[in-house]
Amino acid sequence: MSDTKVKVAVRVRPMNRREIELNTKCVVDMEDNQTVLHPPTSNGKGENR
Template identity: 75%
Template sequence: MSDSKVKVAVRVRPMNRRELDLNTKCIVEMEGNQTVLQPLPAANKQGGDSR
């Protein structure tokens, strides 16, 4: 195995008006330099595009 390292950059943008109107839940949280992904709500897990 190699000793290479991978760096990942994550940018979380503010919710837009449509997302706010739909009460969309943000599933990405930043805690310092750590990115936390929340589980998807059950209604969105059934596949398909959530748009």
């Protein structure tokens, strides 16, 4: 097994006006130094809400 370590940088931007108006749900949360991913739910139109 390899001793290689990988560092990943994640930047979460604020939602824009369109995303807010569409009531889009955020699928990425930052809790201290931990990134939490929430599975997206489909609304049947190909967009995540």
